[in-house]
Amino acid sequence: MLTVYEIENGSLVHHEGIEHLGANNVWIDMLHPTPEEDAAVEQLLGLSIPTRAEMREIEASNRLYVERGAHVMTAILTHSSESGTPQFSAVTFILAGNVLVTLRYIELKALPIYLQQVSKGDAECATSVQILIGLMEGLIHRMADLIERLQDEVNRIGGAAFEIKGGQQTRTRRLDVMLKSIGRLGETASRAEESVTSLERLLLFLTQAMKQRKDQSRDVQRVKSVHRDIRSLTEQLHFLSDRLTFLLDAVLGMIANEQNQIIKLFSVMAVMLMPPTLVASIYGMNFKHMPELDWFMGYPFALVLMVVAALIPFIYFRRKGWL
Numbered sequence: 001m002l003t004v005y006e007i008e009n010g011s012l013v014h015h016e017g018i019e020h021l022g023a024n025n026v027w028i029d030m031l032h033p034t035p036e037e038d039a040a041v042e043q044l045l046g047l048s049i050p051t052r053a054e055m056r057e058i059e060a061s062n063r064l065y066v067e068r069g070a071h072v073m074t075a076i077l078t079h080s081s082e083s084g085t086p087q088f089s090a091v092t093f094i095l096a097g098n099v100l101v102t103l104r105y106i107e108l109k110a111l112p113i114y115l116q117q118v119s120k121g122d123a124e125c126a127t128s129v130q131i132l133i134g135l136m137e138g139l140i141h142r143m144a145d146l147i148e149r150l151q152d153e154v155n156r157i158g159g160a161a162f163e164i165k166g167g168q169q170t171r172t173r174r175l176d177v178m179l180k181s182i183g184r185l186g187e188t189a190s191r192a193e194e195s196v197t198s199l200e201r202l203l204l205f206l207t208q209a210m211k212q213r214k215d216q217s218r219d220v221q222r223v224k225s226v227h228r229d230i231r232s233l234t235e236q237l238h239f240l241s242d243r244l245t246f247l248l249d250a251v252l253g254m255i256a257n258e259q260n261q262i263i264k265l266f267s268v269m270a271v272m273l274m275p276p277t278l279v280a281s282i283y284g285m286n287f288k289h290m291p292e293l294d295w296f297m298g299y300p301f302a303l304v305l306m307v308v309a310a311l312i313p314f315i316y317f318r319r320k321g322w323l
Contacts, residue, residue: 001015001016001030001031001032001033002016002018002021002028002029002033002037002040003015003016003028003029003031004016004021004022004025004027004028004029005025005026005027005029005131006024006025006026006243007013007026007125007126009148010121010125010126011118011121012026012027012115012118012119012125012213013123015213018036018037018040019193021040021041021044021196022044023078024120025044025099026098026100026125026127026128026131027099027100027101027102027112027128027131028041028099028100028101028102029102029104029267030049030099030101030102030103030104030120031104031105032105033049033103034320039313041101043097043099043170045066045094045096045302047070047096048067049073049101049103050074050092050095050103052090053164054103055074055090055091055092055103056090056290057070060123061169062074063075063198063202064201064202064205066209069096069097069098070094070095070097071094071095071096071205071206071209071213072092072093072094072204072304073092073093073094073095073205073206074090074091074092074093074202075090075091075093075192075195075198075199075201075202076088076089076090076194076195077089077090077091077108077139077195077199078142078143078146078192079105079193084091087106088191088194088195089104089105089106090105090109090268091103091104091106091197092104093130093132093135093202095132095206095209097128097130098127098128099128099233100129100131100132103116106250108139109138109142110135110138110139110141111135111138112144113138113141113142114131114135114137115126117134118134120232125283127219129210129213129215129219130219132206133223133226136199136201136202136203136206136226137148137226138289139199140199140226140229140230140233143195143196143199144194144229145232146192147192147233147236147237147275150185150188150189150192150240151236151240153181153185154185154240154244154247157178157181157182158243158247158323160178161178161247161250161251161254162250172255172258175248175251175254175255175258176255178251179251179252179255182244182247182248182251183248185244186241186244186245186248189237189240189241189244192237193238193241194235196233196234196237197234198226200230203223203227203230204227205302206215206223207220207223207224210223232292245257262274268313268317271313272310272313272314272317273310273318274313275306275309275310275312275313276306276307276310278309278311279302279305279306279309280302280306283298283302288299
């Protein structure tokens with residue numbers, strides 16, 4: 001779908017369809033574009049639109065570059081964070097003169113939020129650069145919301161990790177669930193850090209591009225302010241990663257301790273059963289001349305001896321605190 005925006009009375013007016021492409025467009029939004037829409041935008045701007053495969057390239061030179069005076073910038077952005085595990089996809093922004101092109105294959109909540117702000121007069125939209133900055137601010141705000149939710153989850157797990165009560169089976173089951181939760185949060189945090197890093201590189205490239213384009217100094221200062229915000233998010237993600245690593249080590253340590261307790265119990269039981277086994281082995285030998293074989297109290301004596309041989313190690317272990 002192709003949506004074009006034009007400025008009328010200080011606000012953005014949108015139209016859908018290729019037939020509305022023209023010199024008055026200030027923003028062209030391409031969502032799942034068709035080959036015909038790609039060709040029409042390429043003909044209008046005189047440059048090639050990146051394919052979906054090219055948007056996924058990891059080299060910086062394929063994500064941030066200049067083509068025929070147009071600045072092409074691709075970032076890895078998060079989406080669908082409210083529905084559970086966030087998803088990530090590449091989104092391309094192209095600054096070609098006074099036209100901004102957004103190329104995406106996902107729904108971004110930041111776009112309708114920005115358009116709502118524009119309709120209320122709370123966001124600037126006089127130029128393509130101002131539109132791009134407004135979108136960046138919305139994307140970073142959404143990323144901050146995701147990080148805040150991650151932080152709440154980490155705080156919840158951190159508080160519960162060291163307060164697990166109940167029996168052995170309950171503790172083991174809860175530790176297993178907690179381990180999976182930490183792994184899920186760690187994966188989300190690492191992907192969010194990748195997205196924040198991608199946005200940070202884009203903002204650095206955008207700052208240089210705006211200086212080359214000789215955009216307004218006020219807009220350059222806004223980009224620098226947005227860059228400071230993204231740096232603070234990066235620091236927060238590093239802190240969350242450290243906390244998740246600590247919680248992962250702590251939970252793994254508790255799981256190992258639970259397993260050690262089980263091994264310890266088996267070891268103690270084996271030592272306790274060694275003396276009775278020795279007694280039973282002695283009286284189980286088939287020698288002809290064994291005095292106790294003809295003794296009327298031999299069998300009860302052997303049983304009592306095995307019980308006493310087991311009780312002595314048990315009492316000793318209890319006094320040592322090993323049980």
